[in-house]
Amino acid sequence: MEIVNRIPRMQAISRRLRKEGKKIGFVPTMGALHEGHLSLISRARTMSDVVVVSIFVNPIQFGKGEDFDKYPRDLAKDAELVTDRGVDYLFAPNRDEVYPKDYSTYVLVEDLSDKLCGLSRPGHFRGVTTVVMKLLNIVRPNFCFFGQKDGQQAVIIKRMIRDLCVDTEMVVCPIVRDSDGLALSSRNIYLNKEERSAATVLFRALNKGKQLFEEGETEAARIIAAMQQVIEAEPLARIDYVALVDPETLEDVYVLEEDRKVMAAVAVYIGSTRLIDNMIFGEKPTFTYSEEDL
Amino acid sequence: MEIVNRIPRMQAISRRLRKEGKKIGFVPTMGALHEGHLSLISRARTMSDVVVVSIFVNPIQFGKGEDFDKYPRDLAKDAELVTDRGVDYLFAPNRDEVYPKDYSTYVLVEDLSDKLCGLSRPGHFRGVTTVVMKLLNIVRPNFCFFGQKDGQQAVIIKRMIRDLCVDTEMVVCPIVRDSDGLALSSRNIYLNKEERSAATVLFRALNKGKQLFEEGETEAARIIAAMQQVIEAEPLARIDYVALVDPETLEDVYVLEEDRKVMAAVAVYIGSTRLIDNMIFGEKPTFTYSEEDL
Numbered sequence: 286m287e288i289v290n291r292i293p294r295m296q297a298i299s300r301r302l303r304k305e306g307k308k309i310g311f312v313p314t315m316g317a318l319h320e321g322h323l324s325l326i327s328r329a330r331t332m333s334d335v336v337v338v339s340i341f342v343n344p345i346q347f348g349k350g351e352d353f354d355k356y357p358r359d360l361a362k363d364a365e366l367v368t369d370r371g372v373d374y375l376f377a378p379n380r381d382e383v384y385p386k387d388y389s390t391y392v393l394v395e396d397l398s399d400k401l402c403g404l405s406r407p408g409h410f411r412g413v414t415t416v417v418m419k420l421l422n423i424v425r426p427n428f429c430f431f432g433q434k435d436g437q438q439a440v441i442i443k444r445m446i447r448d449l450c451v452d453t454e455m456v457v458c459p460i461v462r463d464s465d466g467l468a469l470s471s472r473n474i475y476l477n478k479e480e481r482s483a484a485t486v487l488f489r490a491l492n493k494g495k496q497l498f499e500e501g502e503t504e505a506a507r508i509i510a511a512m513q514q515v516i517e518a519e520p521l522a523r524i525d526y527v528a529l530v531d532p533e534t535l536e537d538v539y540v541l542e543e544d545r546k547v548m549a550a551v552a553v554y555i556g557s558t559r560l561i562d563n564m565i566f567g568e569k570p571t572f573t574y575s576e577e578d579l
Numbered sequence: 580m581e582i583v584n585r586i587p588r589m590q591a592i593s594r595r596l597r598k599e600g601k602k603i604g605f606v607p608t609m610g611a612l613h614e615g616h617l618s619l620i621s622r623a624r625t626m627s628d629v630v631v632v633s634i635f636v637n638p639i640q641f642g643k644g645e646d647f648d649k650y651p652r653d654l655a656k657d658a659e660l661v662t663d664r665g666v667d668y669l670f671a672p673n674r675d676e677v678y679p680k681d682y683s684t685y686v687l688v689e690d691l692s693d694k695l696c697g698l699s700r701p702g703h704f705r706g707v708t709t710v711v712m713k714l715l716n717i718v719r720p721n722f723c724f725f726g727q728k729d730g731q732q733a734v735i736i737k738r739m740i741r742d743l744c745v746d747t748e749m750v751v752c753p754i755v756r757d758s759d760g761l762a763l764s765s766r767n768i769y770l771n772k773e774e775r776s777a778a779t780v781l782f783r784a785l786n787k788g789k790q791l792f793e794e795g796e797t798e799a800a801r802i803i804a805a806m807q808q809v810i811e812a813e814p815l816a817r818i819d820y821v822a823l824v825d826p827e828t829l830e831d832v833y834v835l836e837e838d839r840k841v842m843a844a845v846a847v848y849i850g851s852t853r854l855i856d857n858m859i860f861g862e863k864p865t866f867t868y869s870e871e872d873l
Contacts (some may be wrong), residue, residue, distance in 0.1 A: 391687050
């Protein structure tokens, strides 16, 4: 595995690989890798000749007062973690090269970026789509891999790729959960012991909603209320949002129908840590359980 | 020459050409082709194995009340004009395929897009950068060719390509002028006989500015005033702007220095037709004269 820091070097590698007809699989990350990321890498491995993982804590997707400064960074540990996982290139560009002083170009997916997390994190998805477009241009992958855990992000990037005719195939992989149901996230390390225990409330709320859906409840408001009740019963939790939305348009769904998939999405503060999770009602489980502790 | 209408067909062609190691040269246009466009095609011909010309009147770069509806469209005539000019593919996608109903992704180069033409045409450059990014993703050219006539556009696209690490080399070609100095533009056909004659005032004003610059005038305000005077002496002309700016940042230049290039840029209404032109002071002529009437 080669660690690549410079953008032109990464571009040269991609150009050569494409020329040789190699299929490139790309997993963009912000580092602090966990088993969720490893599941993306495994999937990339099965589909591609060469796997590129990027690690870049993207400043422009963090808002003021968010956790950019304290976001976990440990390239050596991440590099060790992915060794022997079939990663060929670990691309870790530095901030000044990604965003030079007079940087001024932004990619925005309108409407979708203003919903759900976009409401409490203005500018967040603009930062995400900008850096992803840039990384895709540098790595030029045949396939790119994202996690369903960041459900809205997946919808937005899918739209961007379609709208701008980006020549890559996007693969969205299932959420990986700890044995108690907590979705794996780099931010879980912020949680103390009590908070870690309380954090299962997101999964519990989603399951409550799913249960009502499967029992035939058709009024979204009732399902949402029941999910909120689950979260409100947890003293360390504070709701940011609980929503039932269309999985493509992210528009609120008011009446559930039998043949129509619905994405239940929640964002909850556990102490000062903001966690998100989601579940698609009306399809087979969109998550797997973690197989090991890392 | 093959006329390609569908985006997936163009993508398939590009993918095959890249695989074969062919160098693709790309000239994006809005049609109504004139000798300025042909100069871009000639240049593309000398640098590439395969030349792709796109024709697409991009609705999102026109503002309300602008000339989108009456913008000249004649694909058959354009196709005839480029026959035997070494164009391999004429890519003319339709509006609904470029912008499907739920289209929502936009590329914006901040700051640069708000200056000069951006002031009187808000949203214009966002429309330009969005469609150019999309076309570049579809055609995936090794080289892309733009005219210096749209000087600000060239600066903005250059910045976008750099910022987003688009894997293409941009070539900016000199302005082509009629024998009386009027820069060729698809919009010149809007001019009646008197207006056509008055329209030389843009070139005359630029030459006036250049003369003062070469005589050693260092105060931008004086040069601008002299250029304005030239335009104001023309009854059919109404100034939108006259500016001296840095050719990279488009920031106003106040004091001219010997070794520093300055872009003089003008936008003038001739009757109801808005024309633009520019000249770089401090370098050899950035334009050529038309060799034939088309």
